[in-house]
Amino acid sequence: MSEWLTIQEAAAHLKVSKPTIYRWMRSGALTFYKMGSSTRFRRDQMDAVAQKMTGQAEAQEVRRKCSVCGNTEFVSGRVRSTGLMYFQPEKTKFLVATDSFVSVEAVACTACGNVDLFADPEKLARLKPKES
Structure with missing residues (x-):
C-alpha cells in the first residue's frame, strides 16, 4: 500500500467528499504536496486529521x-x-x-x-x- 494518496483516495480514506478535501486544503487544515501537476497526501497525515475530529x-x-x-x-x-x-x-x-x-x-x-x-x-x- 502506497504512502502517498491522491485526492480521490484521501477523500475515501477520510470518508468525506472531494469538495471537503479541497476546502480543507484551502483553509490549511490539511497538509498536501504538489508533485508536478498532481496533488498528493501522506497517509500518516491523513490519520492525524482523522484524530483531530474526535468527539x-x-x-x-x-x-x-x-x-x-x-x-x-x-x-x-x-x-x-x-x-x-x-x-x-x-x-x-x-x-x-x-x-x-x-x-x-x-x-x-x-x-x-x-x-x-x-x-x-x-x-x-x-x-x-x-x-x-
Whole structure:
C-alpha cells in the first residue's frame, strides 16, 4: 500500500467528499504536496486529521490513559501554588455572567509519575467566543 494518496483516495480514506478535501486544503487544515501537476497526501497525515475530529466520548477515553506511558491507573489531586491554579483563556465571550477562570484537575500516573492537567471542557465551551 502506497504512502502517498491522491485526492480521490484521501477523500475515501477520510470518508468525506472531494469538495471537503479541497476546502480543507484551502483553509490549511490539511497538509498536501504538489508533485508536478498532481496533488498528493501522506497517509500518516491523513490519520492525524482523522484524530483531530474526535468527539467527546473519544476524548474521555484518551483522558483515561497516561499521555507518556499509556498506563490507566491514576491518583487524582491538585497542583498547588500560593493559591489554586486556574486556566484563563486569552479570548472569551464579551459580557458573560461568570468569571473567565477555568478550574484545572490534575491526575498523576502511578507508573511513571507524569502529571496531566485537565481544564473543565463545559466551562471552556461557555467562554469560547463565537466564530464570526
